Amino acid sequence: MTKNPTGIVMMNLGGPATLNDVAPFLLELFADREIIQLPFQRWLGPYIARRRTPKVRRLYQTIGGGSPILRYTEAQGRGMVERLDRLSPETAPHRCYVAFRYVRPKSEDALRTMHADGVRRAVAFTQYPQFSCSTTGSSLNELWRAAHRLNLQDQFEWSLIDRWPVDDGFIAAMTDTVREGLGQFAPGDRDRAVLLFSAHSLPLDVIDRGDSYPQEVGASVQRVVEMLGAPNPYVLAYQSEIGPVRWLGPSTERVIRRLGARGHKHVLVVPIAFTSDHIETLSELDREYGEVAHQAGITHYKRTPALNDRPRFLDALAEIVRSHLASGRPHSSQYPLHCAGCSNDQCRRILRPVGQATAPRPPAAPGSPDTAPVAPTGLPSRAPLAAPGRTTPGAAPAPRRSPGPPSARQDGAVRRAGERRRGRGG
């Protein structure tokens, strides 16, 4: 008798694999208010997307005609699963599934294949180390919607790896890339190179809502610098801002320009929030900002290699999943906390969380969560979960939220995270 495999969904934004994928990718991206909120989005989104398409096509042309992100994500998944089968035989076999946002394979593709493979226990594993509603949050929301569209909302028991900004293995792998990056400088210049940590920026409106991204990126940077133990000065900046809204700064491009103007000749860019090469590293950081650096008089402008399929990073991915599976936790204790300014009721949910005794339900009617909300909305979010293994003496179970209308409860396979009994213990 073969065991049902444990499914691990590798979630990422993705990128167009061919030049013909560029236009639809951008159209979907700029239409999605979970990623970017524009004034007059219905009009401005497609306008920006169409306007950018020729330029972005040319950029992808320069990096080989498409994004390598699928290739790397698949390699990461393979390496991770091989290791997991050894590290965690009790949850083996493990299989990985890629779920991108705007190009295939999308969430539906992953879920269908998981179903065909007989997966019951599933882990949604964000490939963004630092949480943002614009990235991980949006991917998870889409995963639950896709499960409903496919009527697979009762198929899997889920848990989430929703952030890992200071995971030891991740930091060690990232620090390795920084050491390798510094190795590109002459020994006499090595200590004077400025480490320019660069992360994708976010619109300030997202920041002002209370997105945890800048805090977590700041923590990642600190940890890498500590582990590196080198005397190089460093700065954190944000890249890739587009559109007519104000973004979180300082801007990577501007910092490069100003470092050059201040006489710095040696700069090492460290993409701290990306795990694979893609357009933002290969084109924006390497080519576009490389030209900026050149013009600014920075004679030695280098980038750390991306984590891609580096064995130490595959080790890290496997260990993150192994310890997550062993913990029995459905998600981090941060996940249930909506951004204070959140206006998206689809956020912070989880389908059939692991560890919750759930009687089998009759299959629910297909339908989008928009038309049949699966959890009462407009209610206060629940208080946070107790972390597994940490019982609170004397903590009474939190009162359950009063059930919604019967239809909603029956279809209630999606729950807001935290909407369940507390103190389930370790």
Added chain:
Amino acid sequence: MTKNPTGIVMMNLGGPATLNDVAPFLLELFADREIIQLPFQRWLGPYIARRRTPKVRRLYQTIGGGSPILRYTEAQGRGMVERLDRLSPETAPHRCYVAFRYVRPKSEDALRTMHADGVRRAVAFTQYPQFSCSTTGSSLNELWRAAHRLNLQDQFEWSLIDRWPVDDGFIAAMTDTVREGLGQFAPGDRDRAVLLFSAHSLPLDVIDRGDSYPQEVGASVQRVVEMLGAPNPYVLAYQSEIGPVRWLGPSTERVIRRLGARGHKHVLVVPIAFTSDHIETLSELDREYGEVAHQAGITHYKRTPALNDRPRFLDALAEIVRSHLASGRPHSSQYPLHCAGCSNDQCRRILRPVGQATAPRPPAAPGSPDTAPVAPTGLPSRAPLAAPGRTTPGAAPAPRRSPGPPSARQDGAVRRAGERRRGRGG
């Protein structure tokens, strides 16, 4: 024969000790472009200061008629020095001196007393754990200017403790206050309290220049949460924004309001960037935002106690100085790196850094650095220092900057940090 004492300058913004100090304090604060840059500052600064004075006077009235920050800083200094004399007999005796920015004792007061006490070795110790040009940077710039005004620029051999965002002792002491804060909630509510880390905000223009403050605050938050090991969700927000410019968000006040609107009943505010009680904790967090919380339906709104003179924090302060003195380092390797967008040539300097063999100089003519620049300005900043104890094999000494005009060089007791020979070894 008595040894010359080691002088430790405790640097902070300070606060008005009496109600009559409020008006001049605010006038100086809003006039200082190193702290806040306003459009039409010469006009708008005094205008805002005068307009705020009556309100701020009332606020100080409600907290006892003045800021307790001098009292706490003195207590911190005393406790630190007692411990240091035991921990580091080779640098004993230690004496501490308070240097505030806009109220006495100011930098001049500290420097005069140090001179009278026979101090030769001096440490400028910022009381802001996380570095910002608006706080630590500004205080250091003023310290060097004051030394020149007093013609004491050759009196002391200096080193800087310019940041300590993830110092183990600081984090442990801060985590203790969070545990104590959580203890104010009923056991059944304790795990569901949202930890609202709050730090003083900065204008976005400062952020966009590349100030390291948000990165370091983010790192402090992460470390406290890790050491705490509790399941409480947390969020980082920024408080105290004033004036007509846009500040870094999310705003603490708005987050409180929205947490209440989302149904949270239990909030613990953690002032992560302050070490003493003062107007921002006693009045703004406790009273003003306490009222906001009450109106928003947060039934249990608490604040962690400030570090003040808690013994564990005094231990931390002493250990920070002890290890700093033992390292022989003149400052962190971050200090020499100007913000990329810096336009202040007074930044990132140090007077007679420790460990640099400096022949005694003839006393320089008194004069403000504005009229007699002590280091050539407008030149690129130097590459960073090698950290002490870490020599780079094969690293050639960096070429010295071409000397400025003789008068500037003779007066050159203030150096831009990093403007010196590299690789001085450990």
